[in-house]
Amino acid sequence: MSLEERVTDLExxxxxxxxxxxxxxxxxxxxxxxxxxxxxxxxxxxxxQEEMAGQFGALEEDAPPPHY
Structure with missing residues (x-):
């Protein structure tokens, strides 16, 4: 392989x-x-999610336990 072919191949x-x-x-x-x-x-x-958890968390605190 000639030098020119090698250069062409590299290019x-x-x-x-x-x-x-x-x-x-x-x-x-x-x-x-x-x-x-x-x-x-x-x-x-x-x-x-944090906003909704805050809303539902406030509601759950006031609710009676589920066994009542």
């Missing part, structure tokens, strides 16, 4: 690697967006 491999790295980066960026959105949703659900 070709580099181009494919650059494309692969860019594709992986695009996927990583999208996954990060999804993770951030899920974190916001979880935080909102936790807040809602």
């Amino acid at each position: 070709s491999r580099l181009a494919f690697q650059d494309d692969t790295i860019q594709a992986l980066n695009d996927v990583l960026v999208e996954q990060q967006r999804i993770v951030e959105r899920l974190q916001l949703q979880i935080a909102a659900l936790l807040k809602r």
